[in-house]
Amino acid sequence: MDLFEYGAEKTGNDSKPLAEKMRPINLDEFAGQEHVVAEGTLIRHAFEKDQVFSMILWGPPGCGKTTLARIIARETSSYFMHFSAVLSGVKEIRAVIEEAKNQLKLFRKKTILFVDEIHRFNKAQQDAFLYHVESGLITLIGATTENPSFEVIAPLLSRCRVITLKTLSDDDIARIIDSALKDKERGLGELNLSLSEEVLSHLVRISDGDARMALNSLEIAAKIATGNKKTQDNEQVCITLKDLEKALQKKALLYDKKGEEHYNLISALHKSMRGSDPDAAIYWLARMLSGGEDPLFIARRMIRFASEDIGNADPYALSIAVSAMEAFKFIGQPEGELALAQAAIYLSTAPKSSSIYTAYGRVQKAVRSEGALPVPFHIRNAPTSLMKELGYGKDYKYAHDYKEDYVFQEYLPDKLDGVLFYFPTERGYEKTIRQRLEKWRKLKKEKKNGQ
Numbered sequence: 001m002d003l004f005e006y007g008a009e010k011t012g013n014d015s016k017p018l019a020e021k022m023r024p025i026n027l028d029e030f031a032g033q034e035h036v037v038a039e040g041t042l043i044r045h046a047f048e049k050d051q052v053f054s055m056i057l058w059g060p061p062g063c064g065k066t067t068l069a070r071i072i073a074r075e076t077s078s079y080f081m082h083f084s085a086v087l088s089g090v091k092e093i094r095a096v097i098e099e100a101k102n103q104l105k106l107f108r109k110k111t112i113l114f115v116d117e118i119h120r121f122n123k124a125q126q127d128a129f130l131y132h133v134e135s136g137l138i139t140l141i142g143a144t145t146e147n148p149s150f151e152v153i154a155p156l157l158s159r160c161r162v163i164t165l166k167t168l169s170d171d172d173i174a175r176i177i178d179s180a181l182k183d184k185e186r187g188l189g190e191l192n193l194s195l196s197e198e199v200l201s202h203l204v205r206i207s208d209g210d211a212r213m214a215l216n217s218l219e220i221a222a223k224i225a226t227g228n229k230k231t232q233d234n235e236q237v238c239i240t241l242k243d244l245e246k247a248l249q250k251k252a253l254l255y256d257k258k259g260e261e262h263y264n265l266i267s268a269l270h271k272s273m274r275g276s277d278p279d280a281a282i283y284w285l286a287r288m289l290s291g292g293e294d295p296l297f298i299a300r301r302m303i304r305f306a307s308e309d310i311g312n313a314d315p316y317a318l319s320i321a322v323s324a325m326e327a328f329k330f331i332g333q334p335e336g337e338l339a340l341a342q343a344a345i346y347l348s349t350a351p352k353s354s355s356i357y358t359a360y361g362r363v364q365k366a367v368r369s370e371g372a373l374p375v376p377f378h379i380r381n382a383p384t385s386l387m388k389e390l391g392y393g394k395d396y397k398y399a400h401d402y403k404e405d406y407v408f409q410e411y412l413p414d415k416l417d418g419v420l421f422y423f424p425t426e427r428g429y430e431k432t433i434r435q436r437l438e439k440w441r442k443l444k445k446e447k448k449n450g451q
Helices: 042-048 065-075 090-107 123-135 170-182 197-207 211-226 241-248 260-274 278-290 295-313 316-331 337-349 355-370 385-389 430-448
Strands: 055-058 079-084 111-116 138-144 161-164 193-195 237-239
Touching: 042 065, 055 065, 065 079, 065 111, 065 138, 079 090, 090 111, 090 123, 090 138, 123 138, 170 193, 170 197, 170 211, 193 197, 193 211, 197 211, 197 241, 211 237, 211 241, 260 278, 260 295, 260 337, 278 295, 278 337, 295 316, 295 337, 295 355, 295 430, 316 337
Parallel strands: 055 138, 055 161, 079 111, 111 138, 193 237
Antiparallel strands: none
8 A cells, every 4th residue: 555545535534634635636636737737748648548757846845746646646557656755765765676576576567656855865865766767667756846957866867757847826826725615525615615805815925836835824714714613504704814814823914916015015125225225125124024024035035136236246245145034044033124124234235236147147048049068078077087088187277287376278168169258347346356357368368369
């Protein structure tokens, strides 16, 4: 019996959270992710034909990764196993492999293994799966919130197809909430609940694309509204904004129905800091905090601002912003608000530069247009004798062996030879960076011209 234990009795389901009870049982119930599950897509075809392939489901929390795996468990004729990367190690992996061999030998069944939070596996644990995925003994389905390019070893990643799931849209979350309110079998339909447009809008916004968070909040708010008692026939109970505030343990912001005020306030803070007006910046900061905005949301925006609007004009700006966030986490409200105010004033009065932001935009454009250009041989890593024989690292010049720790050599792919992305300004510390770069770039140009 696998972890999902399909066919559980209704009495067993009653104790489950609403988010678990409302989990879709087939692709037709699945909300959002049309690019993955719509008619004609690769996943839909694989499910319908029971030809599931090894894949990594990558997406934010609450977007449907585990739900997709459970739908596979329900629909596939293969033996299905669930495995948690958090709770298991190499010993458990070996047991899984043995069980997969037994299923194939005794029942002629292939094994589909779902690994939740696969990014938590270390290299040795991932290596333990590699051969068996390659041999076809196991079809691996991994779920992760982290970029698999960094968290999954390349040999394993090359044997899996990465399926990218997106944050659920506001409309998707609203449909999920509506379905939970109407469903009498698995949802809250028997309670005859209703939500005003204002309450629904706030619940959707605060859920931030996470279906699990939306349903958990709705369930608590419903219990508060009904007092945990069953309603009488035809008696409708309206979940109020106060009920939702109690469920969320935070005050609702004074947003309009589309949440426009939320975006207006964060825009005002951002533009005030960009415009070097500390008075306006801390005013809008205080407005947001007094309205009940999540302080960490503000802190994240200030961290982004430090790189986007200041960058290397003041390299300390990023450290200040990150420190303010950590300080708030450490001491909480209301004392932690001063750390955010300090950061807002510092960022407002720092010299400004968008050169890093624009440089990175140029780089992204080059990557999109030129594709994956090969790394020049002279700057490739050469840890083995075979790699050295193939020319890896040949003619590499170690900068510290030269005067002023600088030597001319090409670091970009040949196709991008001479392309410049970063143009520092004359403001703040970037003036120093600009002077260094101008000197190095002049030396480089002279060397290329044979002077």
